[in-house]
Amino acid sequence: MHYPIPTNPEELIALQQEPINEELIASAIAGVVQIARTQGRSLDDLTAEVLADSGFLDREQRRWLSTIVAHAWNTIN
Template identity: 50%
Template sequence: MDYFIPETVQDTMELGRQPVSPEVVAAAIAGVIQMTRRQGRSLDDLLSEVLEEDQFLNTEQRHWLSGIVRQAWEAF
């Protein structure tokens, strides 16, 4: 099955209005990876952002997410 992968920040924001599901999360991660690559940025750049402290995820969750992002980056 084909899923919409966001190509812009606006697309990503629109995706965020959908109910959370594994497909929506995977599409968001794929979109962020594609946008990061188009900007000429590296996996390390993206992982640095994922690992920054924020109000949404704790340290353990950020490390878990960074592993998922790394796997997705390598799969593309």
């Protein structure tokens, strides 16, 4: 299944209705990066948000995710 990259928060939230798989996660990360850019946010802003303690991920998982988000930021045009 091909998931489009979300272009707004509503499309990103709609992904919650889909079964979780690697492709869905990649699409969600790409969507978060693109939405942050359209909102004028920086990679530092986004990284700080990912690294903030949310109760969902432990510190190591947040660092791992921030690395993936940074890679997506630098890869996606």
